[in-house]
Amino acid sequence: MFVDTSLAGTVTVSTPPMNIITHALAGWGLATMLPGLSRQEKTWIVAASVAPDLDGLGLLADVTTAKTDSPLFWWSEYHHLVAHNLLFALLLSLAAAAFTWKVLLGVAVFGSVNLHFLCDLAGSRGPDGYQWPLHYLWPFSDWPAWAVSWQWKLNAWPNVAISLVLLGYVLWLARQRGTSPLELVSPHANEVFVATIRSRFPLEQRVCRDL
Numbered sequence: 001m002f003v004d005t006s007l008a009g010t011v012t013v014s015t016p017p018m019n020i021i022t023h024a025l026a027g028w029g030l031a032t033m034l035p036g037l038s039r040q041e042k043t044w045i046v047a048a049s050v051a052p053d054l055d056g057l058g059l060l061a062d063v064t065t066a067k068t069d070s071p072l073f074w075w076s077e078y079h080h081l082v083a084h085n086l087l088f089a090l091l092l093s094l095a096a097a098a099f100t101w102k103v104l105l106g107v108a109v110f111g112s113v114n115l116h117f118l119c120d121l122a123g124s125r126g127p128d129g130y131q132w133p134l135h136y137l138w139p140f141s142d143w144p145a146w147a148v149s150w151q152w153k154l155n156a157w158p159n160v161a162i163s164l165v166l167l168g169y170v171l172w173l174a175r176q177r178g179t180s181p182l183e184l185v186s187p188h189a190n191e192v193f194v195a196t197i198r199s200r201f202p203l204e205q206r207v208c209r210d211l
């Protein structure tokens, strides 16, 4: 997401819609690679994959105060900072482990948050070229400020390609294993979705013949 607050009193927002979806699909991919997780545990991992972008909610404050005498700039000051660091990853991991009494889930949540960071490092360059460096040790230190020279833009084709691959994986899993991200919000919706996929792409019928 890119916000231009350069003109006094105006806030222009350009949001590549795939971004948050890509993060969620990556989280789902991670959750489905770990065997034996409950619906609640998968939800933790997927939520962790998008949670860092909660620090972008400062945008609401910026937009609502843009035309006042005291405009706020929480977006530019805190996005990719407050929830994009090691401390946030650790706190969310501890919360997951504490709520579920499962240390391994805490480890998975830690991995999911850091997967989000890696995705941002690779493909979140703004339209203006800004790289949104990752201040991993914030708030204790502004150093390091990680960024990679080959980072592509948010709306660049690799993000679209990755999203499509992940979407294909979701559809494949729905057909093969009968599971999809929909089960996180509604098992019934998941059943309907899986039935729809399987009606279009039926599972192979195994024929057993007596010899």
Ligand SMILES: [Zn+2]
Binding pocket: 052, 053, 080, 084, 116, 120
């Ligand atoms: Zn992010």
